[in-house]
Amino acid sequence: EVxxxxxxxxxxxPGGSLRLSCTASGFNFNAAWMTWVRQxxxxxxxxxxxxxxxxxxxxxxxxxxxKGRFLISRDDSKNTLYLQMDGLKPEDTALYYCxxxxxxxxxxxxxxxxxx
Amino acid sequence: DVVMTQSPFSLxxxxxxxxxxxxxxxxxxxxxxxxxxxxxxxQRPGQSPRRLIxxxxxxxxxxxxxxxxxxxxxxxxxxxxxxxxxxxxxxxCMQATHWPPYTFGQGTKLEIK
Numbered sequence: 471e472v473x474x475x476x477x478x479x480x481x482x483x484p485g486g487s488l489r490l491s492c493t494a495s496g497f498n499f500n501a502a503w504m505t506w507v508r509q510x511x512x513x514x515x516x517x518x519x520x521x522x523x524x525x526x527x528x529x530x531x532x533x534x535x536x537k538g539r540f541l542i543s544r545d546d547s548k549n550t551l552y553l554q555m556d557g558l559k560p561e562d563t564a565l566y567y568c569x570x571x572x573x574x575x576x577x578x579x580x581x582x583x584x585x586x
Numbered sequence: 587d588v589v590m591t592q593s594p595f596s597l598x599x600x601x602x603x604x605x606x607x608x609x610x611x612x613x614x615x616x617x618x619x620x621x622x623x624x625x626x627x628x629q630r631p632g633q634s635p636r637r638l639i640x641x642x643x644x645x646x647x648x649x650x651x652x653x654x655x656x657x658x659x660x661x662x663x664x665x666x667x668x669x670x671x672x673x674x675x676x677x678x679c680m681q682a683t684h685w686p687p688y689t690f691g692q693g694t695k696l697e698i699k
Contacts, residue, residue, distance in 0.1 A: 505688070514690060514691075515627070515678055515690040520686070533686065571623070574640070578634055
């Protein structure tokens with residue numbers, strides 16, 4: 471059974487930092503290109519960042535609104551994806567999901583709230 | 587960035603009737619490798635999204651066969667042949683051919699009449 475479990479969300483002040491984690495199981499995580507997608511309250515889905523598999527170079531790409539502030543990384547030994555978020559802004563408030571086009575399943579997401 | 591435009595914004599369907607959602611991209615989604623990286627997702631109220639269709643027309647495991655995807659180039663359609671109560675939710679299209687970024691449509695909300 472495929473599972474993706476996100477964690478690390480919470481309430482943070484503008485300018486603060488958070489590190490999200492996503493632990494995956496039930497598929498070949500090492501070979502998967504992993505993605506973070508977010509959903510602001512009552513809004514649609516927004517792609518945030520992607521990291522390729524190590525065998526594909528492990529390179530990363532970011533959406534324009536988060537480039538230079540967020541860092542996506544992975545630890546294949548732990549089947550875990552990360553998102554380091556610095557310089558958080560109120561507009562980063564959202565439910566953050568990890569996902570991959572390799573499998574159809576998504577996790578429950580982790581809520582990030584940026585507010586003073 | 588590739589813009590994905592869904593229509594309609596919302597639709598109200600009688601149980602057992604068919605429903606169709608359109609998604610149009612601002613440029614062709616045919617990748618240089620010959621594949622078309624176009625997907626459909628369903629998000630039921632209060633739940634996480636789940637993928638229904640991958641690469642235009644391939645149904646994911648466990649997805650009822652009343653769901654079908656079609657299209658090519660810049661025009662794509664999700665068809666639900668006989669709507670059931672469990673189909674209520676919001677449907678999103680997404681392209682992963684031209685990146686960054688992957689881009690989503692704005693969503694189509696399906697309700698039962």
